[in-house]
Each structure stands twice: as C-alpha cells, then as structure tokens.
Amino acid sequence: MSALLEVRNLSVRYATARGELNAVSAVDLDLAVGQTLGLVGESGCGKSSLGKALVRLVNPSEGEIRVNGTDLATLSGKRLKASRHDVQMVFQDPSSALDPRLSIFDSIDEPLRARGELSKPQRQQRVAELMRQVGLHEDLASRLPHQLSGGQRQRVVIARALAPRPAMIICDEPVSALDVSLQAQILNLLCDLQEQLGIAYLFISHDLSVVQYLADRIAVMYLGQIVEIGDRSPFWQRPAHPYSQALIAAVPVMDPTLSRAADKQVIGGDVPSPYTPPSGCRFHTRCPQVHDRCKEEQPRLQALQTGHHVACHLYDATTGAPA
C-alpha cells in the first residue's frame, strides 16, 4: 500500500464576525491508492472544511497536504492549478454544481479544454467515453442540466470529476440529496469506477450506513478533530471512542424486532459551539464515561492496534484499557 495522500497537522481557521472559528484542528490523515476513506461526523464537525482544504477551495492555516509527495498546502498559481488534476471533488447538490447554461457535453468538456492537451475530436471522444463510464446515454450530451433528473445530474458531475483522470476524488455527501432508489445506483457506480480506474475516494458523509458500505478506512470527526480512525474491520468490530459508539447506536435500525425509538439509549445534549469548544477532550460535555481528567487534558490519538487509533483517555496506557 503506497500513500497517495498524506495530511499532517492540518488546521483550518476562519475569521468570522463572531471571532476566530477553528473548523479543523491539527488533523492527520493517510489515504492509499485506490482506497476509500470514509469521514463521518455531525454538522459543524469540520468534515466539509477538511475536504475543501484538501483541494484548496479554502486555504489551510497550517499543516501539510502531500499528494504523491507534493505539498499542495504551499503551492500557488500555475503549480496549484496543475496539481488540481490529481484531486477532484463531487458535491452534495448536483444542481448547483453544474452551470445551468452549459450543455452536458460542455460541462464535462470544460476541464479537458482547460488543460489544453487534447484536440477537439479527441475531447469529443473522451467526453463520449466518460459519459459511457458513468452510465449516461450519449443522446443527453446536448441537453441542459434542468432537463436531467437529480440522479443523472450527479452522474454528469462524476463524469466531469473523472475527466482529468484524477488519482483521487473527494466526495462530499454525494448521495445525501438523492432518493433511496437513486442512492443505490450512484453508490454502485462509485464502486464500479473505483474497481475499473483505481481511484481513491475521500467519502465525506453523515450517513454511517453508507460509509460502512463503501469505506476501507473510517475517520470520525468531532468539533474539528479526528477522535478515531481505523481500518474497516477493527473499527466496526470494536468502535472505541464513546462518540463513535454513540453515533453508531443512534443510527435507526431497519429491523423493528431489534430497535425501537421509545426504548433506545440515546446520548444526550447538543454539539457545543465550535467558537468556544470545551476544554480538554471536546466530547467531555456529552460523554457518558467522562472523568475529571477529560475536562482538563486533551487526549491524543494513540494506537489500539495496527491501523486503529483513538483519542480518548479511557485507553491511556497508564490507566489501562477498560474491559
């Protein structure tokens, strides 16, 4: 496994009218070629800011973003533009991601034209190939976005992202705006494309079932920090952080014999304001297993086993791991 993406100590801060907002705090991440990293967390946890920082749609305040060894965080101008071929992005709402006045052909063609490497006939051929890959009929090429359904529009956005042959696509809630029957179509498409083209995905979602389905590795974010990150099987077999456990327990279960809302144990409270995150462990205000230490000292990510890290004092070597 070779690392395609290495993120080190990445922070994103926004200057807002209410003061400084720490959207992402000192995040470390790795993503291997052809793998999917699922990034989960609730609104305001910083997952979208992190995704945008990786393509420099927002500028990181500090840290490194190395893609194939090149640090994107410090690039600018032409070199930044050139690096964007490698990392593409797909957003939640395909309607606002497409120019309403560009035909489907022109939308998919635009990144190819911007690169200026292909002749017009070559580009036409490439657009036709991309449309085939994402399951769009060639007759749709001359249509405008409003003439397509939501699912078709998301396929266009995916085709456009594939156009510069990226090594990695950041998918930010790509199926959240779609109905269930279309979600399955798009999820299957993403899997097929990964198999055929070896693309890596950073898959950002609030939906744990979808992340479980797709991701080889899972990172859980809370108030700008990664509280747990692990490979698929150790993470799901033993989710370690109390917040990961609470998130998993809160997911509605599609089996009425197993779980009913009336007698479900649910974590209380709300996510605190990211403007004034709690001291110590940021989760301590809601944690059912909180200790005095958690209110003062911030836990660091530590290995539970190879490929599974958690930031929680419950697992500190000095106090011993709980049963």
Next chain:
Amino acid sequence: MSTPLLDVRHLRVEFGSPKAPLIAVNDLSLQVNAGETLAIVGESGCGKSVTALALTRLLHGSQARISGSVKYRGEEISTLDERQMRGIRGRHIGMIFQDPMSALNPVMSVGDQLIEAIQAHDKLSRVQARARAQELLEKVRIPEPQKRLDDYPHRFSGGMRQRVVIALALAGRPSLLIADEPTTALDVTIQAQILGLLATLQKEMGMGLILITHDLGVVAETADRVMVMYAGRKVEEQPVHGLFAAPRHPYTQGLIAARPALQINPTARRVRLREIPGMVPMLSQLPEGCAFAARCERASDACHQQPDAVRIDTLTSVACHHPWQAIDHPLLQPQRAHA
C-alpha cells in the same frame, strides 16, 4: 370495532387544469387509531406530504382540488369551512414540519409563541398561559425551561428548536399528531433524541401519530403500521414487523434492498446494492396501469391495468398483480442489522 381516530376514504388531490390534471394523491384510504403510529413512507414526489396537507386542508391557498372523505372521530371534516377547520387544527390535529426554523417566528420569543398558541385554544390569563408554556417546555425536555421562555428561536440549536415546535404542536392537546419528516434536518444523535421524545409523549398522551418519512430506518424504529406510497398511490400497507420481514410489493422490497443496513460485523467484500432501475415517473407522464411497472422485474402484460389493493388480512394490503407471497419470499430471513 371502535371508530378510528382518523378515517380517510378515497382521498384524491389534483393540481393544474381540470383537462390535464396532475393527480398528486389518488384513491388513498387510511385509518389511524388512538395511541397508534402510522408511518407513511415513500420517495420525493410520491404524495406523502400533500396527503398531510390535504388532511388538514392546508392546501386551500393553492389551486388544489380535493375530494374524498376525511372523518375525525366519526365526523366528516372535509366539508367544514375554514373557520370551523381552524377549530380542528391544533386543538384536535397537531402538526410538525421538517424545518423547525421556518416553523417558528424569528422575531418573537419562544414563550410568546407558546402563549399565543395556548391562548388560541384555552381561555387563560397571560400568567396562567405562561405557566402552561413552561410546563410544555418541560414536557419536551428543554433544560431550564423558565429561563428559556424569553429566548428567541435563534438562541436554540436545531434539536432544541424542533422540541419547541413539538411543544407548540402540543399546546392545544391534540389527539392526533401529523409529523412530516420531523427529524430529516437533524443530526443522527439529535434525531434519535427527538424520535425517542415523540414516542414517549405519544405514550403519555395516548395520541395517534402519522409520521411521514423517506427513511425506512425511522419507520422501523417508530411505526406500528406502515403505508408505502408510490406516484400518488398506496402500494402497500402492513404492520411494521410484517413489512420488514416480508414486504409484498416489489417497490417496497426494492426500497429495503437498495439501502445498505448498518451491520455489526460487515463483510470484507462489498455485496453489490440492489438498484431499482430507472426513476420515479413524473406525475404529468404517468403510464396507464401500475406506475411502477416500467421499473419492476415482475411486470407482465397484466400490469397495464391499475391493480386493485388486495387485502391479505385485516391490516395488510398490497396493490400489485404479482405480489410476493410470504412462502416464496427472499427477504424472510433479513440480515441481522447492528443492534
């Protein structure tokens, strides 16, 4: 059998010109009893929200034409005028919508909004109404209710706002609550809190609840009975256990199979999700016969005719020419999901 709390027969809602109407809800019948939760599930445009609005006659400003019978405690309410209907809404039938921010007035304190609702239903002094407003906030588990009465909606988080909206809906002590996607705008931990709260309040107050949602997980967690809608029609109705153990309609089955279920120990290899091919037809271009036929693997020539709802037992019906029988059912052994 006793009279149901709500008894709807042959509800039909049309928009657009009478010559080429868009039929958003077609021949829909449903019953809800006191203390019972009926979930209405379906994808966007299936008519589930229009149904809720038609029942409470909140479509009156639009060009909608509504027909059919709506009986509340045995009395026909579909023929009431707007003034009489205002006596039903809130007092007998409460409503909760998806977005709590747009359901609250941003320039009025939460306490004043509650007091307004309380005084609309009961002749109480302001002091009495304020005391009752505080009780309502306690009832929906808002911490420090006395202090929070004077706060404006923007001071509340999304989950707390939805609790305020629930308190408002309860102000008239309705015996039926209609909740349209009440947790869709909320995070998953907050969703679990609100669903738990709704279930508890329903039990405490013995309310009937119509829960409208697109999320089958929410259905499984909350419903007693489930109605599945597709393109304006009811395609299946079952008690919740039956629906998930043995869905009869190919569309219901497709919906359940299309959604990855959270598992305790997921397999290393991904099993391909079962897609429902194609997409929901537009209401302006509904085919003759079964609207799902073009996407259905069991479709035959018979499906060019609209299927009648077939009763399987008193609580189960399916509108399909080729429904799955319990005996040949592939999903009878559902995957064990995450506990």
